[in-house]
Amino acid sequence: MRVEGALFGCGGEPSRDGEQADALVLIVAQRLARHVALRIDEKKQGSWVLNFVNDNLAIMAALTVRFGHVVGDLACVSMDDPLLADSAKFVEAAATVKEEARVLHVLVQSSKAVDSKQQSRRQAATKR
Numbered sequence: 001m002r003v004e005g006a007l008f009g010c011g012g013e014p015s016r017d018g019e020q021a022d023a024l025v026l027i028v029a030q031r032l033a034r035h036v037a038l039r040i041d042e043k044k045q046g047s048w049v050l051n052f053v054n055d056n057l058a059i060m061a062a063l064t065v066r067f068g069h070v071v072g073d074l075a076c077v078s079m080d081d082p083l084l085a086d087s088a089k090f091v092e093a094a095a096t097v098k099e100e101a102r103v104l105h106v107l108v109q110s111s112k113a114v115d116s117k118q119q120s121r122r123q124a125a126t127k128r
Contacts, residue, residue: 017065023074024061024083029054031079 036045064070071085
């Protein structure tokens with residue numbers, strides 16, 4: 001996968017950021033393949049979510065490189081080394097799976113509540 005386009009200039013010599021994004025795509029694709037092989041049930045390995053992630057690796061790589069979120073030298077990065085330039089800038093969303101499930105549940109319930117209120121308002125407006 002080659003990263004090209006307006007972020008890194010079109011045509012001519014590839015920029016340093018473009019080369020960095022190309023390298024990042026390869027690394028993340030390898031890590032994703034390893035994760036899927038080791039952690040994802042075989043029946044779910046063809047999931048649309050995994051296909052979506054795989055299809056958008058180049059975009060993700062281009063943006064993360066462009067905004068300086070990636071370590072400087074990807075040539076020295078091993079399979080288990082972190083890729084973030086400064087992980088202190090990023091906050092862990094939840095420490096455990098239970099907390100993540102709780103957060104997801106709250107988000108789903110709140111979106112249902114908002115949707116319900118909007119539906120009630122629409123019904124009230126059509127009755128007028």
